[in-house]
Amino acid sequence: MAIIFKFMIKNILEKKLRSIMIIFSILVSSALFFSTIAISKNLEEMYLKQISKYFGSAEIMISQNDNSPSPFFSPKGAEKYDDSMEYIVGALKGTGFYKNENQSVKLDIQGVDLDDMEKMNPIVLAEKENTYPFNGKKIIISKKTAEKYGLKVGTTMELDIEGTYNKYFICGIAEPTGYFLEYGKEVCAVVPRDSMEGIYGIKGNVNVLYLKTKNIAQKDFFLRELSSEYSRYQVRETLTNSERSTFVNRISTSFRLMTIVVLFISMFIIYTSFRVISMERMPVIGTFRSIGATKSMTNMVLTSESILYGIIGGSLGSISGIGILKVMVFFITPSWLKEANQYIDMQFNAIHIIGGFLVGLSMSVISSIIPIIIASKYPIKDVVLNKIEKNVSYKSNRIWVGLLLWVGALIIPIFIPSSIAIIANTICAVMVIVGIILIIPKLTNMTIVMLQELYGVLFGNEGILSAKNLRNNKNMINTISLLSIGLSAFLMINTFSVSLIEAIADSFGIMDFQIQVSVENADRSFESTLRSIDGVLDTYGAYEAYSVKIDGKDEEISIIYGAKSDKFMDFFDLDLEGKGEEIVKKLDQGRNIIISSTLKIMMDYEVGDVITLETEKGKENYEIIGFFSTIGQEAFISEKYLKSDMNVKFFSQIYIKSSSDVEGVVERIKDKNQKRFPEVYTVEEMKQDTLSSNKQIMSAMQFFSIIALIIGAIGIANNFIVSFMERKQSFAVFRSIGMEKRQVLKMILLESMSGGIIGGVIGVIGGISLLWILPYIMIGMGLPISINYEFGMYLLYILAGILIAVVSSISPGLKTSKLNIIQAIKYE
Amino acid sequence: MKPVIEVKNLFKTYNLGSTCVDVLKDINITINKGEFISIMGPSGSGKSTLLYIIGGLDKPTSGSIKINGNELSSMNDVEESEMRRRDIGFVFQFYNLIPNLNVEENILLPILLDRKKMKDYKEKLEDILGIVSLWERRHHTPRELSGGQQQRVAIARALINDPEIILADEPIGNLDSKTGIEVMELLRKINLERQRTIVQVTHSREAADYGNRIINVKDGRVS
Secondary structure, eight states, X not given: OHHHHHHHHHHHHHTHHHXXXXXXXXXXXXXXXXXXXXXXXXXXXXXXXXXXXXXXXOSEEEEEOTTOSOSOBOTHHHHTTGGGEEEEEEEEEEEEEEEEXXXXXXXXXXXXXXXXXXXXXXXXXXXXXXXXXOOSSEEEEEHHHHHHHTOOTTSEEEEEETTEEEEEEEEEXXXXXXXXXXXXXXXXXXXXXXXXXXXXXXXXXXXXXXXXXSSGGGHHHHHHHHHHHXXXXXXXXXXXXXXXXXXXXXXXXXXXXHHHHHHHHHHHHHHHHHHHHHHHHHHHHHXXXXXXXXXXXXXXXXXXXXXXXXXXXXXXXXXXXXXXXXXXXXXXXXXXXXXTTOOOOOOOOHHHHHHHHXXXXXXXXXXXXXXXXXXXXXXXXXXXXXXXXXXXXXXXXXXXXXXXXXXXXXXXXXXXXXXXXXHHHHHXXXXXXXXXXXXXXXXXXXXXXXXXXXXXXXXXXXXXXXXXXXXXXXXHHHHHHHHHHHHHHHHHHHHHHHHHHHHHHHHTXXXXXXXXXXXXXXXXXXXXXXXXXXXXEEEEEEOEXXXXXXXXXXXXEEEEEEEOTTTHHHHBXXXXXXXXXXXXXXXXXXXXXXXXXHHHXXXXXXXXXXXXXXXXXXXXXXXXXXXXXXXXXXXXXXXXXXXXXXXXXXXXXXXXXXXXXXXXXXXXHHHHTGGGOOEEEEHHHHHHHHHHHHHHHHHHHHHHHHHHHHHHHHHHHHHHHHHHHHTXXXXXXXXXXXXXXXXXXXXXXXXXXXXXXXXXXXXHHHHHHHHHHHHHHHHHTTOOOOOOOOHHHHHHHHHHHXXXXXXXXXXXXXXXXXXXXXXXXXXX | OOEEEEEEEEEEEEEETTEEEXXXXXXXXXXXXXXXXXXXXXXXXXXXXXXXXXXXXSOOSEEEEEETTEEGGGOOHHXXXXXXXXXXXXXXXXXXXXXXXXXHHHXXXXXXXXXXXXXXXXXXXHHHHHHTTOGGGTTXXXXXSOHXXXXXXXXXXXXXXXXXXXXXXXXXXXXXXXXXXXXXXXXXXXXXXXXXXXXXXXXXXXXHTTSSEXXXXXXXXXX
16 A cells, blocks of 8 residues: 555656646635635625624614604513513614814714613724713714814714704714714714703604514514504514525625636546546556556555545645635725725635535546546556557537537526526536537537638648647647636626626616705705706706515515606606607506516516505505616606605605716705705716726626636646647657658647637637526526627637637647657657 | 768767767768668667668767768758658658548648648559558548558658658568568568668568668677
């Protein structure tokens, strides 16, 4: 055994380059697998960090809705379940305004006991002074606010809270965590609950109640109990599992898909390397067998080699995975969190590390097992006499199986229901890759027949020879396969990124206005004041309803806009297939609805279908009369029905058509309405904010695809080295019968260029096939987008494929052209 | 008679680490047009090295080799390759055919390398396929042929460009005796009917007897 182990170690060290390449492939695969399984945990953490700022660890939240008789209510109804609750925290929320020089700053204020806050959503104080007892006119503000307005702990600030002016003593400055994690222009503050009670003139009541159960399994029970207790208030889960998993899946599925591609490339590299390894070992295996080693013993020599590669690659991969995870987490952390210095602590555990290691190990063993089994099947006499046929013949049924997989993978997604779209269509993507690998040998041979004539004209006889040399050349076929898979993945990710970004940008295209203004209780009189501002050309007071559930479906409509038939077409540019006016008029004629293409695809709706919306008034049926293109889950109904069914009293937004001086108009709106503290955004601003956060995630995915391409390129370079080594004798024959060195080099470069062309074209076709499947996967994620196929760009991908292939072959090509003819010719 | 190969004061030394091995020592040979030369000698005597140096596949340490009056040492890679394509045909012990090319393509290789058009050699190819009796097998790849057939393809390849000289390294070393005789008869026929100069390296006395002159090499010298 010791001898066999020694033999194995020597083998590994002998072919250092190949060993490094195998280990690197395993390393990258393990690392990516590790980071992909760990990223879900990190995404969840990030989501919680973003969303939980409002409610900390609370599981249930009670607040007013449009049916509530008063914004305030007694917590007593909930307190009877005190024994089953970890905490019940009552708070009084409100809005305050702080005047700083000429600027008014709006504050979201929470009146709450600090001890309660500690239980629910702890505040980390960077500075404090007389914080306790936390009562009276005290205030805690964020570090960002303090720095921005030059406020210091121990001083006071004058605030207008709900119309009451008071000076508040700044008793604490909070770090940007939890409630004080401020998004964008948001300014948060905490004041004592008794102080807010004084302002509102109430005692003991609250306007929001947060609860956390002792046993989370009882959450649903208490949701029901509390809903009946507070029947005229909104009782809801703070964070639903489906919301959380939708967020996590949207991002992690893309990473999973890329990891599958990388695993495939790596397995292919290991598989091809082990075919060469097992062939090389044949003479020694023959010797071992001839002196009495059993088949299982000799199999063990090769298997141990793959296990050792797996152990080294898997271990290094798990460690490197931590680095990759760090990069990925950095990419996907929203910039506003980064600006607040709120980086997500990397989340991973032993299971992730062991998982990464095991994937590396099993990938190495699985990929090498077939070549090892093939090698073990050779008769002992042939092994001993080294009479093993080194050329591989490709079974003719491979192409049919490949074609079947490929075509099947393109057809199946059409019939897959969206509930299993992610998993089923991911399998289809894998089928495309397997199909490509199976088709390539035959396709290469067919292409070569065509290229041969063309090459003869373009490159002379060396061109013809290079084309002939590619026939059934297994190394070139491996090279083409690697190049195709790598390019397919790269093209898919890049096109998808561009398409997604364009889809997001397009979703703003339906807004035929420049500015969006929101204030509390915005009504027609506020709209009139806006219209009087210089530069405001027209306004549209928009009634909107949010998160409206569709009866009998898991999904909801994120925003329903109220359409005013007289102005609708001026403010919204919906592609309604030329029937815009007719459809908009129809909106007013009854409970009719226009829904986004996203909802259409997700729910498989058609014009004429009736959907039931769970409105404030109860369940109401709406007939679908049209669709508009956007990636959001949005809809339009008549303003009249929106107001009555959804019980909406005020404008959610006021859209403004502005003169060309948009920034000037924004400033004038802010100036003229200082007292109402309007939130004013330009459409362009909103668009850029959305684009930048999506671009970050796309960068992380592109990082993955570049890794796939790098591994592919390394595999290609190795294949060329192996190919030229194996064909050394043939090259020597060419030289012996009069081929010049430059002819050898020309032939080699033409061969690699041909490989690049074939690999590039198949890669592009493969990439387009994956792009065909991708939207179906995205439907499963609730984000249907249409792909913008950029056919002009595909030529660049083919050129990139040629470049990778040619560059990888230059060094082995030069070496080959200078080979020692006699040594090589006698090599057998 | 016109000399086609002239070897003068040829030395070849191999540096094997710290030691130098003199493989060929002061070789002087002249081979005339139409001769059939057999170079004989024990293993390691330097006979194959001599053949490869004559064919320009290896460089001498010193000395002069002239092929058809042209000094080999003064040729660059392009001229040397051209000489191998046009003036010399090689036949090796292990046939050394290109495995993924068929019989026709293997035979036409020197034509392709000479940047000539294959279609111009159609008649010649048919003629040569007839000489080596491989017409039926012209579309087969080497792995579908027997050893004797492969060696006949190698001979056909050596003939396609009508070279003055054919250099054969153990041409029947890998064949059974019956096939060996067939190949030697073919070489003799080429020598006699086509007036080609043949230089073969062989271990076999029987094969050597097909030549009209035997050069014995022992310990790097012509004895």
